[in-house]
Amino acid sequence: MATFRFVGVSLLLVIQIRTAFGDETAGSFEQPRYTIYRAVAPVMIDGQLDEDAWQAAPVIEDFHFTWYESGVKETSTARILWDDTYLYVAHVCEDAWIAARCREHDGPVARDDCFEVMLAPDVEQPNVYFNIEWNVLGAWVDNHRPHGPKQPKAHRWDAEGVKIAGTYEGSLNDDTDRDVRWTCEVAIPFTNFTGFAQHTPPRPGDAWNLNLNRHGGDTNLQYSQWSPADTPRPSFHTPHRFGRVTFSDKMR
Numbered sequence: 001m002a003t004f005r006f007v008g009v010s011l012l013l014v015i016q017i018r019t020a021f022g023d024e025t026a027g028s029f030e031q032p033r034y035t036i037y038r039a040v041a042p043v044m045i046d047g048q049l050d051e052d053a054w055q056a057a058p059v060i061e062d063f064h065f066t067w068y069e070s071g072v073k074e075t076s077t078a079r080i081l082w083d084d085t086y087l088y089v090a091h092v093c094e095d096a097w098i099a100a101r102c103r104e105h106d107g108p109v110a111r112d113d114c115f116e117v118m119l120a121p122d123v124e125q126p127n128v129y130f131n132i133e134w135n136v137l138g139a140w141v142d143n144h145r146p147h148g149p150k151q152p153k154a155h156r157w158d159a160e161g162v163k164i165a166g167t168y169e170g171s172l173n174d175d176t177d178r179d180v181r182w183t184c185e186v187a188i189p190f191t192n193f194t195g196f197a198q199h200t201p202p203r204p205g206d207a208w209n210l211n212l213n214r215h216g217g218d219t220n221l222q223y224s225q226w227s228p229a230d231t232p233r234p235s236f237h238t239p240h241r242f243g244r245v246t247f248s249d250k251m252r
């Protein structure tokens with residue numbers, strides 16, 4: 001009888017510990033949030049972030065090196081804006097070794113230093129998402145996952161009207177020296193998400209799930225992202241871990 005009681009108490013303890021651990025694990029992910037303000041004036045897509053609108057936009061600077069093993073953690077900053085036509089994304093990537101060779105649409109951009117926006121335009125359908133990934137030369141890859149990340153193949157999707165411009169300080173594809181940074185300015189027409197977003201263009205207060213990812217390059221290849229994924233190996237395709245952005249009609 002005494003043995004039975006001991007086992008019973010032990011099982012109870014195990015259950016309590018597991019419950020506590022599970023709660024802690026579930027609570028450890030805090031979805032990052034960002035307010036997308038309206039651009040106060042037109043944004044010229046030229047790779048220069050000198051518009052007043054960019055200066056006024058909040059800065060995302062807490063990029064996570066989710067699968068870090070070794071090497072230099074090069075920092076990134078990003079900002080997002082919108083107007084009635086476009087979602088704008090801008091980023092600055094500190095980079096001592098900038099690589100970019102791909103110039104064609106849907107080419108091997110992922111081998112270059114590249115930056116990506118993943119977006120799920122309807123928070124009620126978080127597994128329905130899109131990704132656009134570009135390099136400093138303005139080449140991009142675009143894909144649509146209408147059934148979540150586990151489908152075997154990305155659905156062919158060509159975003160229309162995307163504008164990308166990049167600038168860099170340093171030497172491209174020459175890792176014998178040290179570069180400084182590369183910057184891109186991107187405009188994505190909202191019409192690409194008609195039928196997927198609640199409203200196109202969004203209405204103030206609308207929310208999307210979104211993530212920003214960076215990786216690639218020849219030297220010091222790293223993976224970093226705004227909202228950290230939860231996979232053991234590098235994979236940005238974790239829409240359940242995207243951040244949350246809310247469109248505001250305010251101008252800062």
Ligand SMILES: [Ca+2]
Pocket residue numbers: 043044045046047048049050051185
């Ligand atoms: Ca500009």
Ligand SMILES: [Ca+2]
Pocket residue numbers: 095096097098099113216217218219220
């Ligand atoms: Ca690099």
Ligand SMILES: [Ca+2]
Pocket residue numbers: 096097098170171172173174175176177178179
């Ligand atoms: Ca270089």
